[in-house]
Amino acid sequence: MNIAVLMKQVPVSNDVSVDPETHALIRSSSEGMINPADLNAIEAALQLKEQTDGKAVVFTMGPQGTQKALIEAMGIGCDESVLITDRCFAGGDTIATAKVLARGIKKYGEFDLILSGALSADGATGQVGAMVAEYMDAPYVGEIQGIKYDETDAEHVVAIKKYQDQEYHIKTELTAVMSVCFGSNEPRFATLRSMRKAKTKPLHVYTNEELQMAAEDIGLSGSPTIVTDSFEPENERRAEMFTGTPQEMAAKLKELIDNEKGKE
Amino acid sequence: MANGICIFAEYYNGKIEPVTAELITAAHFIKETTGEKIQLIVVAKDCDQLVKQLEPAGADEVYAVETKRDCIFQDDALSSVITDMIRKIEPSSVLIPATPMGRSIFSRVASKLGCGLTADCTEVLTAKREDGTFYIKQNKPSFGENVFVTIETKPGIYPQMMTIRQGVYTAYEGETDAVKVTYLENIEIPASKLEVVEVVPARNDTNSILASETVVVGGRGAEEEEDFALLKAFAEKLDAAIGGTRPLADSGKIPFQNQIGQTGFTIRPRICISIGVSGAIQHTEGIKDTKLFVAINTDENAAIFNVADYGIVGDMKELLEAYLS
Numbered sequence: 001m002n003i004a005v006l007m008k009q010v011p012v013s014n015d016v017s018v019d020p021e022t023h024a025l026i027r028s029s030s031e032g033m034i035n036p037a038d039l040n041a042i043e044a045a046l047q048l049k050e051q052t053d054g055k056a057v058v059f060t061m062g063p064q065g066t067q068k069a070l071i072e073a074m075g076i077g078c079d080e081s082v083l084i085t086d087r088c089f090a091g092g093d094t095i096a097t098a099k100v101l102a103r104g105i106k107k108y109g110e111f112d113l114i115l116s117g118a119l120s121a122d123g124a125t126g127q128v129g130a131m132v133a134e135y136m137d138a139p140y141v142g143e144i145q146g147i148k149y150d151e152t153d154a155e156h157v158v159a160i161k162k163y164q165d166q167e168y169h170i171k172t173e174l175t176a177v178m179s180v181c182f183g184s185n186e187p188r189f190a191t192l193r194s195m196r197k198a199k200t201k202p203l204h205v206y207t208n209e210e211l212q213m214a215a216e217d218i219g220l221s222g223s224p225t226i227v228t229d230s231f232e233p234e235n236e237r238r239a240e241m242f243t244g245t246p247q248e249m250a251a252k253l254k255e256l257i258d259n260e261k262g263k264e
Numbered sequence: 265m266a267n268g269i270c271i272f273a274e275y276y277n278g279k280i281e282p283v284t285a286e287l288i289t290a291a292h293f294i295k296e297t298t299g300e301k302i303q304l305i306v307v308a309k310d311c312d313q314l315v316k317q318l319e320p321a322g323a324d325e326v327y328a329v330e331t332k333r334d335c336i337f338q339d340d341a342l343s344s345v346i347t348d349m350i351r352k353i354e355p356s357s358v359l360i361p362a363t364p365m366g367r368s369i370f371s372r373v374a375s376k377l378g379c380g381l382t383a384d385c386t387e388v389l390t391a392k393r394e395d396g397t398f399y400i401k402q403n404k405p406s407f408g409e410n411v412f413v414t415i416e417t418k419p420g421i422y423p424q425m426m427t428i429r430q431g432v433y434t435a436y437e438g439e440t441d442a443v444k445v446t447y448l449e450n451i452e453i454p455a456s457k458l459e460v461v462e463v464v465p466a467r468n469d470t471n472s473i474l475a476s477e478t479v480v481v482g483g484r485g486a487e488e489e490e491d492f493a494l495l496k497a498f499a500e501k502l503d504a505a506i507g508g509t510r511p512l513a514d515s516g517k518i519p520f521q522n523q524i525g526q527t528g529f530t531i532r533p534r535i536c537i538s539i540g541v542s543g544a545i546q547h548t549e550g551i552k553d554t555k556l557f558v559a560i561n562t563d564e565n566a567a568i569f570n571v572a573d574y575g576i577v578g579d580m581k582e583l584l585e586a587y588l589s
């Protein structure tokens with residue numbers, strides 16, 4: 001089974017503030033890492049690839065520096081990677097991002113399965129995977145815990161999805177797109193040796209030269225939504241402080257808890 | 265001309281989800297300015313009884329499509345039906361609960377309509393453009409909760425579509441005037457490439473911090489053997505699940521599955537008691553929608569007091585001992 005994994009490099013820290021004059025975001029650090037949920041998507045892909053003797057190709061759309069994260073993904077076990085990078089792709093919302101990713105995947109070739117993370121640490125929309133599915137005209141199961149594959153039925157896989165208090169097993173025709181929940185498996189690590197090997201694995205670079213997308217489909221102009229303002233959150237509610245002896249405060253705590261528990 | 269505030273009425277097991285009433289409140293705020301109708305949409309096999317639940321909910325119109333089969337999780341088919349409905353209704357905005365179902369179906373709907381989908385709004389505000397048309401300022405947290413951004417749908421693009429976080433608007437309780445119910449008849453539900461083949465009760469192994477109404481959260485201030493034993497006894501008394509900060513997961517005091525925060529899990533308990541936690545944003549962004557949030561910390565300047573409802577400055581040991589005796 002051939003599997004594409006969508007991976008995003010995210011900042012190590014979400015510690016940002018807003019410049020009061022320019023309203024520009026000030027980041028405390030520019031260091032990047034693989035989005036945590038994408039590590040679970042990679043792990044799910046590697047397990048299936050090993051079971052079915054296929055390959056896993058990791059895709060990212062981002063600036064040039066994102067190569068590092070792709071090489072790490074190959075160090076973890078992905079076979080090849082694709083960096084989709086062009087200034088004209090920058091600034092896109094989820095629609096514009098998903099269009100470019102879908103085009104990149106199609107450009108590479110046929111896949112049986114496309115996996116993304118359920119949520120990115122910075123964008124945090126949980127939408128990109130589902131939108132890619134729409135542009136690939138493929139079925140989508142979001143926020144899954146695992147995937148079952150049975151050799152006797154190579155046309156389908158079964159996605160395992162926790163919803164409310166149930167576990168739904170959803171049989172899906174291939175090619176399918178799924179988003180994998182953070183913490184749903186235990187991602188393996190890259191070793192020094194596997195990282196050395198990763199540097200020799202194929203890393204393809206697609207710019208718009210290769211993808212040939214129209215200006216109205218990409219970047220800012222391809223985005224139906226725009227960010228028009230940013231602001232610091234209002235000073236968060238400040239706790240009402242208890243006073244008194246530990247005994248008095250414990251009694252007050254008990255009263256609050258009992259009161260809340262007593263409500264429907 | 266696009267007109268109307270449409271709301272996706274999500275349901276599960278034959279019951280309309282409570283978040284629908286919250287979105288109706290949000291829609292009434294928009295209606296106050298724009299005067300548009302509030303329109304609920306529902307797609308289901310047993311449609312009638314869901315429509316009955318929606319009639320008194322506080323909207324002006326209900327649009328329903330009855331499907332021949334149960335189509336839970338068939339997003340390919342559902343998104344096609346809903347896209348057709350929206351094309352017929354032509355609303356100027358669509359409000360969707362920011363739930364797994366809302367995200368997943370409407371990401372596809374937005375792609376089909378080419379209209380964009382703003383995720384996880386915590387506030388929707390109406391504003392007026394120079395040409396006199398109204399638009400919605402879609403405010404949402406970004407980068408964890410460190411910064412808020414305003415997102416707008418570009419002029420001329422309709423509907424303005426957004427998911428709204430649960431728990432930020434209170435459920436609508438106002439009067440309902442006459443509701444107009446319309447069954448849209450000639451919308452076909454296409455075949456789906458998805459089929460639910462089995463449903464089993466979810467294993468509740470590590471799920472407890474996600475499912476529990478009450479969660480006691482421990483940080484490094486409760487890490488000592490004796491202190492943690494006290495915390496456990498306290499949690500037991502409250503019938504609470506135990507979660508913790510990353511240092512506690514790193515040292516093995518709690519399993520990784522019980523780590524709360526950016527690189528852990530997001531909990532939405534009704535009651536959260538936080539003990540010996542400094543309140544780093546990477547941790548606190550994992551605690552949402554609490555009704556009662558109390559923090560206990562020896563340091564009166566701890567950041568946790570900026571997010572908790574109530575604060576207790578003191579040694580957790582003395583406090584819990586007093587509580588338990």
Ligand SMILES: Cc1cc2nc3c(=O)[nH]c(=O)nc-3n(C[C@H](O)[C@H](O)[C@H](O)COP(=O)(O)OP(=O)(O)OC[C@H]3O[C@@H](n4cnc5c(N)ncnc54)[C@H](O)[C@@H]3O)c2cc1C
Nearest residue numbers: 483484485509510525526527528540541542546547562580
């Ligand atoms: C990219 C990134 C991701 C991260 N993800 C997470 C995450 O998912 N979850 C997470 O939790 N952290 C995460 N962290 C770490 C986070 O920044 C903090 O370091 C961590 O949350 C601090 O844990 P703590 O509050 O237990 O410990 P500390 O910061 O050491 O705080 C301990 C607190 O206990 C108080 N205290 C001490 N003794 C007592 C006593 N006897 N009684 C009462 N109070 C007492 C102290 O005053 C202090 O405020 C992340 C960090 C980064 C950079």
Ligand SMILES: Nc1ncnc2c1ncn2[C@@H]1O[C@H](COP(=O)(O)O)[C@@H](O)[C@H]1O
Nearest residue numbers: 006061116117119120123125126127128
């Ligand atoms: N620029 C990108 N390149 C590759 N994958 C992405 C990109 N943005 C989002 N994704 C994928 O979509 C998932 C959900 O992202 P988001 O919609 O931002 O929460 C991520 O976990 C990634 O798997």
